[in-house]
Amino acid sequence: xxxxxxxxxxxxxxxxxxxxxxxxxxxxxxxxxxxxxxxxxxxxxxxxxxxxxxxxxxxxxxxxxxxxxxxxxxxxxxxxxxxxxxxxxxxxxxxxxxxxxxxxxxxxxxxxxxxxxxxxxxxxxxxxxxxxxxxxxxxxxxxxxxxxxxxxxxxxxxxxxxxxxxxxxxxxxxxxxxxxxxxxxxxxxxxxxxxxxxxxxxxxxxxxxxxxxxxxxxxxxxxxxxxxxxxxxxxxxxxxxxxxxxxxxxxxxxxxxxxxxxxxxxxxxxxxxxxxxxxxxxxxxxxxxxxxxxxxxxxxxxxxxxxxxxxxxxxxxxxxxxxxxxxxxxxxxxxxxxxxxxxxxxxxxxxxxxxxxxxxxxxxxxxxxxxxxxxxxxxxxxxxxxxxxxxxxxxxxxxxxxxxxxxxxxxxxxxxxxxxxxxxxxxxxxxxxxxxxxxxxxxxxxxxxxxxxxxxxxxxxxxxxxxxxxxxxxxxx
Numbered sequence: 001x002x003x004x005x006x007x008x009x010x011x012x013x014x015x016x017x018x019x020x021x022x023x024x025x026x027x028x029x030x031x032x033x034x035x036x037x038x039x040x041x042x043x044x045x046x047x048x049x050x051x052x053x054x055x056x057x058x059x060x061x062x063x064x065x066x067x068x069x070x071x072x073x074x075x076x077x078x079x080x081x082x083x084x085x086x087x088x089x090x091x092x093x094x095x096x097x098x099x100x101x102x103x104x105x106x107x108x109x110x111x112x113x114x115x116x117x118x119x120x121x122x123x124x125x126x127x128x129x130x131x132x133x134x135x136x137x138x139x140x141x142x143x144x145x146x147x148x149x150x151x152x153x154x155x156x157x158x159x160x161x162x163x164x165x166x167x168x169x170x171x172x173x174x175x176x177x178x179x180x181x182x183x184x185x186x187x188x189x190x191x192x193x194x195x196x197x198x199x200x201x202x203x204x205x206x207x208x209x210x211x212x213x214x215x216x217x218x219x220x221x222x223x224x225x226x227x228x229x230x231x232x233x234x235x236x237x238x239x240x241x242x243x244x245x246x247x248x249x250x251x252x253x254x255x256x257x258x259x260x261x262x263x264x265x266x267x268x269x270x271x272x273x274x275x276x277x278x279x280x281x282x283x284x285x286x287x288x289x290x291x292x293x294x295x296x297x298x299x300x301x302x303x304x305x306x307x308x309x310x311x312x313x314x315x316x317x318x319x320x321x322x323x324x325x326x327x328x329x330x331x332x333x334x335x336x337x338x339x340x341x342x343x344x345x346x347x348x349x350x351x352x353x354x355x356x357x358x359x360x361x362x363x364x365x366x367x368x369x370x371x372x373x374x375x376x377x378x379x380x381x382x383x384x385x386x387x388x389x390x391x392x393x394x395x396x397x398x399x400x401x402x403x404x405x406x407x408x409x410x411x412x413x414x415x416x417x418x419x420x421x422x423x424x425x426x427x428x429x430x431x432x433x434x435x436x437x438x439x440x441x442x443x444x445x446x447x448x449x450x451x452x453x454x455x456x457x458x459x460x461x462x463x464x465x466x467x468x469x470x471x472x473x474x475x476x477x
Contacts, residue, residue, distance in 0.1 A: 004032045004165035005477040008073045008225035015072035022055040022072035029074040033166050041141045042161040044079045045088045046120040058115050068115025076167040078158050079121035080128050084108050092124040092135040095340040106199050106237045114232045122157025129348045131181050131416045140399040143186045149396040152185035154178040158219050159186035169229050175214040177422025183434040184391035184446025189226045190219040192432045194453045198233045201240035204331045213316050213426040223464040227253045248457040255464030259293030264384040271306040272421050273410035275394040281438040281445040282390050288469050303376045304369045310417050312366040322355025374428040381452045391434050391446035393419050433459045436472040
């Protein structure tokens with residue numbers, strides 16, 4: 001049996017109709033992880049024994065007639081804010097290598113209730129603080145297209161596991177592109193949902209910020225699987241007071257809508273320097289959509305000044321990480337920075353210190369440029385079915401490669417915020433799907449499809465149209 005690159009729909013249907021045994025699916029996946037896991041370094045923990053036990057339970061449910069939408073589908077969960085009781089939850093931190101989760105988070109409960117099998121937890125930088133996946137605990141994660149290049153972060157382990165056939169579905173989180181950056185680097189699809197669509201609170205901190213920038217979201221190799229996963233994850237839960245009822249169905253994306261699509265295109269969001277090869281690759285995919293009947297129009301965005309936006313984002317994201325450390329102290333009873341001075345990377349320590357230095361007026365002051373940016377993006381999303389732009393300003397970078405200080409002849413700050421074009425939509429809250437747009441030198445290029453708040457069903461339809469016209473593939477498939 002070789003199902004490692006099959007879709008969630010194919011596997012679940014095969015289990016329900018008796019073509020596949022859940023135990024065989026799990027063993028095939030675990031064998032693939034044993035064979036390939038060290039190549040990409042995608043997993044931190046592989047839950048082989050628990051997965052086998054769960055396979056028996058799911059098979060029994062199916063045999064008794066249960067209609068489980070994700071019956072027997074292997075899933076990987078990011079080793080950060082999503083947890084499974086009894087499984088290590090390191091958050092990418094060396095000092096937490098032996099920390100075991102005491103409870104199962106709402107998203108994992110929903111996955112297991114739908115019949116999915118958790119096969120492990122995936123690599124992430126410490127507390128998810130970087131746009132490249134690397135840490136002192138596990139080391140770097142490479143994209144399966146060329147493991148000398150980083151899988152992107154911070155959900156890089158999940159993206160690499162998908163692209164290398166080490167799971168069928170995966171979860172991630174996103175405070176500045178952490179779903180979309182690695183999806184772009186690994187050639188997979190990922191969706192940053194509208195705030196509140198996928199519950200993300202916990203018993204210690206349900207609100208996670210008055211003006212949130214972070215979300216949990218689904219990742220997959222194909223768009224139908226992505227929609228099936230979102231269908232399971234979405235919807236209100238009391239653990240997250242800001243969560244909302246599910247407004248749409250997502251499990252049957254319709255790629256036939258292409259000839260009615262009206263897409264706005266901005267190659268640089270009027271504020272980024274973008275490598276010509278990335279522009280060309282994204283534009284080529286859009287040209288294929290046009291040839292199939294879609295309308296694509298270039299637009300200008302009246303965005304706030306770039307420095308004002310980056311200041312707002314850095315203020316918000318450093319506050320987020322400072323809160324994450326406080327949350328750790330509340331849940332584990334330890335001050336991470338004080339107790340593990342040498343084990344915490346200097347850059348994470350700096351982010352937390354910056355976040356702790358902000359007063360409330362500085363933090364709430366970010367809401368004004370965020371609002372201005374929202375009103376620059378929102379009219380475009382209302383006039384068109386979606387706004388399209390690149391996910392990253394360049395193709396993937398190697399593990400140690402500095403962020404570019406010059407792109408297409410333009411000087412940049414050499415900062416992560418100059419490289420990833422994802423974070424502006426964390427400020428606005430718009431939902432975004434990353435879709436593979438082609439390759440440059442054998443490395444994937446991703447494009448963002450951005451829509452109105454709670455337009456995820458439409459975005460999935462558009463992503464399915466791209467997949468139908470410009471299908472993608474993986475090195476090991």
